[in-house]
Amino acid sequence: MNILVINCGSSSLKFSVIDTQTGADLARGLFQELGSDSPNYKMESALLGAPNTGKLSPKAEHEEALDALAAFLASDALNISIQAVGHRVVHGGERFTSASLIDDATIEAIKACSPLAPLHNPANLLGIDSSCHHFPDLPQVAVFDTAFHQSLQAEAYLYPIPIELYKEHGIRRYGFHGSSHKYVTAEAARILGKPLDETNLITAHLGNGCSAAAVENGSCVDTTMGLTPLEGLVMGTRGGDVDPGILLHLHRALGMSIEEIDTMLNKKSGLLGLSQFSNDMRSLRQASAEGNSAATLAVSIFTRRLAKSISSLRATVKSLDALVFTGGIGENDWRTRSETLQRLEHLGIVIDPEANQNAGKDQNGIISQANSPVKAIVIQTNEELMIARETEQLVEKQ
Ligand code: ADP
DSSP: OEEEEEEEOSSOEEEEEEETTTTEEEEEEEEESTTSSSOEEEEEOTTSSSOEEEEOOTTOOHHHHHHHHHHHHHSTTTOOOOSEEEEEESOOTTTOSSOEEOSHHHHHHHHHTGGGSTTTHHHHHHHHHHHHHHOTTSOEEEEETTGGGGGOOHHHHOOSSOTHHHHHHOOSOOOOOHHHHHHHHHHHHHHHTOOGGGOOEEEEEESSSEEEEEEETTEEEEESOOSSTTSSSOOSSOOOSOOHHHHHHHHHTTOOOHHHHHHHHHHSSHHHHHHSSOSOHHHHHHHHHTTOHHHHHHHHHHHHHHHHHHHHHHTTSSOOSEEEEEHHHHHHOHHHHHHHHHTOGGGTBOBOHHHHHTTTGGGTTBOBOTTOSBEEEEOOOOHHHHHHHHHHHHHHHO
16 A cells, blocks of 8 residues: 655645555655745655755645645656555544544544644644645544553653642653654564564664653553653753753743743753754764864763663563664664663673674664673664554554
8 A cells, every 4th residue: 555644844744655565665755944935845756866856836835735745646757646644643642542544533632632732733733634635535544653652551651740730631741752662663573583562672762852662562661751752861952851940940040931941941952952063963973073072971961861761761661672772863873872882781781882883784783792681773763654554554444
């Protein structure tokens, strides 16, 4: 089945077309600056030579992006037909424990979760709305970033704050990056040769956003992100765990407004805030090698906190088969893996430095030594393929 996977931001639309039988990516692209004076796009396919780039008319929105996307897929050179559309939706609250066919009730429920993800869910709904309008005859499916973590028990998802905040306002830990954690969990079980429901892992998704999850018998039992994607690990521009008292202090003592604190936490912290010049691990590694001490410190804080979180997640699973690294940093930065694993020998992971430097390419991604009691594995994530597969499964059930 060919599935169009859509990931919408408020001014962007990212897509790929996945052939679920082969897992191949038939086409992909990105529309940016929608609603502005110069919306632009880049669409590409291995079936074509050069990428197709251009501008949409000023103020063009998601609807016009879908027109251009549909024309691209239907062009003589491509002629790709699609059988269903899978939408990435950031927050599914407690309502969605798995993907859901989109109908009026699903749309209402996604709207109801919007207060928990005010930047993301309304943008995701824009994409759903345009796509339902544009492809009225195709099944449309919502796949939630939070769904994989809905297996958390109350002891993992409740914050130790007054319980009525959960009961009346849904304030609890939800977790994110679910499609990525779920995808690499299935891949790790395959690599380890174990049934999924007997596989115990810690998965570390390290991209611009970073989160780790603890997986017991194939189900998620804990994760580092919480009510919002601000909690947990150090990220590109988000700091992860900080003393909540800092926020009160910034407001009371420094007079910072809620909006300023929001911007500081989401856009000015993490690797960027510490280094004061980049949120990008590659640039920081380079600067660090050239002697930039702020870059060195930022990276050290990143890996130290990562190891600390992984170590604490270990306490939430009864046993551990492997630690999985994924995401742009997890897949590509051997130094981050090495510096993190040096701190995790007590978990029974013995790194193979050579395999780590080539990301375990010769051994199915495994970067620990053959006799290491717990394995470390590098797995390339594929959130789009996960969304496409979940969409297909649901469509086939209908
Ligand atoms: P997103 O969360 O936006 O999908 P990615 O998963 O692409 O982001 O991860 C982006 C991060 O991966 C950046 O910090 C980038 O520097 C880092 N990264 C990508 N390639 C490398 C590399 N070869 N070495 C070190 N870091 C890398």
